[in-house]
Amino acid sequence: MSRREEFVARTRALAEEIARASDRPVTLMEVCGTHAHQFARYGLAQILPEQVQLLSGPGCPVCVTSAGEIDAALMLARVPGVTIATFGDMVRVPGSDSTLAHERARGADVRVMFSPMEAVELAQGCGQQVVLLGVGFETTTPGVAVAVREAKRRGLRNFSIMSAAKRLMPALEALVAAEDVAVHGLLAPGHVSTIIGAAAYRAFVAEHSLPCVIAGFEPEQILRGVLALVRQLAEGRAEVENAYPGVVSEEGNLKALAAIDEVFEPADSQWRGLGLIPLGGLALREEYADLDALTRFGIEMPEGREHPACRCGEVLRGAIRPPECGAFGRACTPEHPLGPCMVSSEGACAAAWKYEG
Numbered sequence: 001m002s003r004r005e006e007f008v009a010r011t012r013a014l015a016e017e018i019a020r021a022s023d024r025p026v027t028l029m030e031v032c033g034t035h036a037h038q039f040a041r042y043g044l045a046q047i048l049p050e051q052v053q054l055l056s057g058p059g060c061p062v063c064v065t066s067a068g069e070i071d072a073a074l075m076l077a078r079v080p081g082v083t084i085a086t087f088g089d090m091v092r093v094p095g096s097d098s099t100l101a102h103e104r105a106r107g108a109d110v111r112v113m114f115s116p117m118e119a120v121e122l123a124q125g126c127g128q129q130v131v132l133l134g135v136g137f138e139t140t141t142p143g144v145a146v147a148v149r150e151a152k153r154r155g156l157r158n159f160s161i162m163s164a165a166k167r168l169m170p171a172l173e174a175l176v177a178a179e180d181v182a183v184h185g186l187l188a189p190g191h192v193s194t195i196i197g198a199a200a201y202r203a204f205v206a207e208h209s210l211p212c213v214i215a216g217f218e219p220e221q222i223l224r225g226v227l228a229l230v231r232q233l234a235e236g237r238a239e240v241e242n243a244y245p246g247v248v249s250e251e252g253n254l255k256a257l258a259a260i261d262e263v264f265e266p267a268d269s270q271w272r273g274l275g276l277i278p279l280g281g282l283a284l285r286e287e288y289a290d291l292d293a294l295t296r297f298g299i300e301m302p303e304g305r306e307h308p309a310c311r312c313g314e315v316l317r318g319a320i321r322p323p324e325c326g327a328f329g330r331a332c333t334p335e336h337p338l339g340p341c342m343v344s345s346e347g348a349c350a351a352a353w354k355y356e357g
Contacts, residue, residue, distance in 0.1 A: 014223040019049035032189030033060035033346025040351035055318035056348035066270035067304025070095035085119035116147035123159035142256035145263040160293035165282040185229035197252025273313030312339035322352040
């Protein structure tokens, strides 16, 4: 038997085990862009029993960045003498009237980085004002925090940050409060969980009686996570299960959490699809406030406008699936995206288009 045949046999066996364990229709949601990508890539939803439905949630950090935050980044890019340092997916995300890619074509200095420290080194070696776009969940925020701390230590007066960092747990609270969303269990993100730890979910699960399983990213790991959720529901349990124990600990990465806490403090934040979430983001602490880019350049966060045909926000909270958006695959494609869900490599729409067509 070839490796591929063995893989197919193992995944089918897990799907059959899920079918035997499921005693009623259930809707599960993954809260991780990489999980969404893997679901589509391997066709995992298609091999599950009909009574087990899977939805994508707000697990793509680029996607949940609000239209107002995108517009603020565009306004910064238009300031003479400013260099924008950003992760790659952000370059093509549409704002109200432009993208960073369009601004770069018009002469703005927009650099794609692979590490936040690249922005610090760039500021060290040039006379431009370098603005780091701090986008992401707890997975990337420690690296951003270290970069901010290092820029402060070096006394770099030409470095600043626009924080659009997001916090997972307040978003889950907003998700369960959404009137057009009903899920029976959550497949928690492996990446974020390595930082915040399994313990971060326990109060949430206890309050809402919503099963939560932390899963890895290989197809078999994902299916085992789904199996654990289905078993909990069949047995009337609502617990936190760590199905990724080799990577995720109970307490999380204490060093990374300390780095975040040193530089940032929780703050209200706008999320695409979920609106204003209390303490759903991170702002610079007072001792680092002089590195806030919006304050430095006198820019107020605009409200922002999304394309009227784009339903990315509904996709992000699981209200619809990507093909249910009328623009999907028509007006909105990876070559001409109307919203970030079709731009980001972790976006549910991009994954559905690439692997399901």
